[in-house]
Amino acid sequence: MAVNCDILIVGGGVMGASMAWNLARRKAGRVVLLEKSYLGAGSSGKSGAIVRQHYSNRLTATMAQKSLRVFEQFDQIVGGPPVFTRTGMVLVVNEKDKAGLDANVQMQQELGVDVRPVSGQVLADIDPNARLSEDEIAIYEAEAGFVEAVQVVSSYAEAARRDGADFRLGVEVNSVVTEKGKVVGVETNEGRYNCPCVVLATGPWAAQLGKDLGVKLPVQSCRTQVALYRRPADFGRRSAVYCDFVQGIYFKPTHGEMIHAGSLAGEEIKQPVNPDQYNEAADGDFLPSVRQRLSRRYPAMHRGYGRGGYGALYAITPDWHPIIDKLPGLEGAYCAVGFSGHGFKMAPIVGQLMAELIVDGKASALDIAALRYARFDENDPVKTPYGYGVMG
Ligand SMILES: Cc1cc2nc3c(=O)[nH]c(=O)nc-3n(C[C@H](O)[C@H](O)[C@H](O)COP(=O)(O)OP(=O)(O)OC[C@H]3O[C@@H](n4cnc5c(N)ncnc54)[C@H](O)[C@@H]3O)c2cc1C
Numbered sequence: 001m002a003v004n005c006d007i008l009i010v011g012g013g014v015m016g017a018s019m020a021w022n023l024a025r026r027k028a029g030r031v032v033l034l035e036k037s038y039l040g041a042g043s044s045g046k047s048g049a050i051v052r053q054h055y056s057n058r059l060t061a062t063m064a065q066k067s068l069r070v071f072e073q074f075d076q077i078v079g080g081p082p083v084f085t086r087t088g089m090v091l092v093v094n095e096k097d098k099a100g101l102d103a104n105v106q107m108q109q110e111l112g113v114d115v116r117p118v119s120g121q122v123l124a125d126i127d128p129n130a131r132l133s134e135d136e137i138a139i140y141e142a143e144a145g146f147v148e149a150v151q152v153v154s155s156y157a158e159a160a161r162r163d164g165a166d167f168r169l170g171v172e173v174n175s176v177v178t179e180k181g182k183v184v185g186v187e188t189n190e191g192r193y194n195c196p197c198v199v200l201a202t203g204p205w206a207a208q209l210g211k212d213l214g215v216k217l218p219v220q221s222c223r224t225q226v227a228l229y230r231r232p233a234d235f236g237r238r239s240a241v242y243c244d245f246v247q248g249i250y251f252k253p254t255h256g257e258m259i260h261a262g263s264l265a266g267e268e269i270k271q272p273v274n275p276d277q278y279n280e281a282a283d284g285d286f287l288p289s290v291r292q293r294l295s296r297r298y299p300a301m302h303r304g305y306g307r308g309g310y311g312a313l314y315a316i317t318p319d320w321h322p323i324i325d326k327l328p329g330l331e332g333a334y335c336a337v338g339f340s341g342h343g344f345k346m347a348p349i350v351g352q353l354m355a356e357l358i359v360d361g362k363a364s365a366l367d368i369a370a371l372r373y374a375r376f377d378e379n380d381p382v383k384t385p386y387g388y389g390v391m392g
Helices: 013-026 060-074 095-110 121-128 150-163 202-210 286-297 299-303 344-359
Strands: 007-010 031-035 084-086 089-093 114-117 137-141 143-147 164-171 173-179 182-188 191-194 198-200 218-229 241-244 249-254 260-265 305-316 324-328 332-339
Touching: 007 013, 007 182, 013 031, 013 150, 013 332, 013 344, 031 150, 060 095, 060 344, 095 114, 095 137, 114 121, 121 137, 137 218, 150 164, 150 344, 164 191, 173 202, 198 202, 198 260, 202 218, 202 305, 202 332, 218 286, 260 286, 260 299, 286 299, 286 305, 324 344, 332 344
Parallel strands: 007 031, 007 198, 031 164, 089 241, 198 332
Antiparallel strands: 084 143, 089 137, 114 137, 173 182, 182 191, 218 260, 218 305, 241 249, 249 260, 324 332
């Protein structure tokens, strides 16, 4: 028998789960979330989940800022255990990126972000293992850190269920059913769901259902890689998150004395993959290459214990920024997709904005016109001075 609901979310990653909770707490009607695998099975469960406010435009910096406030008190606001670990973030550039960095730091300071330039000496106080050459420029964002990605998704789902949302796992949406330009339901492996409103939160799978709706969602599913190392015993506990443009890598401490490291160079765009069939292991040459670069910043990591790595998915748009909008020409269809490898930190505000868009007809917490679907056709992409898309 068909299930009836008011709002149907496709995708149980961090975006779908955050939306479900934001909609349910607003009593927006019967909210159902369908996830074809398990919660966080896409990008979310494998995310580095670094939370920084460093962006090149006010909108995304503000989205990160507002979301950080939620993550800091996640247990109070959403529920479950605390999820945020504050480490601070160091961003290192050379002359080539100095102008972009200076402009971004100025903008962030205007927004009230605690960010400042640091010398090698000051960096040694913050993070004794780090090395900075004289020709390198570093800044320190004190409030940054990372969240426990799997726990965030799970706590959102728990809170959404508490507020009445229905999560159904192992249910794949095969098509969206429309009549006279309006959404009327979806067909799944478990039969029909009737609903006047469908939200795509389908991460790297976004283009597939978009096509079914007759909408070209310019989101590429691309493979990225992560390398993992156990720190040597004498490393000590203090370390920060890094966005190291000079070495072309980001890295962060994780629990269990580990370091999680990945590329910043944006080469993922050259690796489009089928999201249902990609190599989930790390390439043999990736691990030594990351170790070499990591050791230039952290000499002690020459002695780091390799713990392998893994392959994961980014959902990349042409300007490496998400599409958060109604879908054109179709009443009742929405999307929040294409977070391009840096969306986890924005999930709290994205959930809120989507609830506003769906329930009130307009997002009011922020003006998100810059993230509209039509920007690519209008040749008005979101711009960044950096050549590293994932830094936004
Ligand atoms: C290795 C890695 C490191 C990252 N590091 C950071 C970071 O440090 N900071 C940061 O902010 N961001 C980071 N990101 C990006 C961040 O994780 C993503 O932007 C975010 O998780 C995207 O969430 P999502 O809900 O949009 O997509 P996903 O988590 O991919 O969720 C989409 C879900 O939709 C489901 N689905 C798809 N199609 C269907 C269908 N037809 N029917 C039912 N279900 C369907 C999938 O199974 C999946 O679970 C990283 C990502 C990766 C992979």
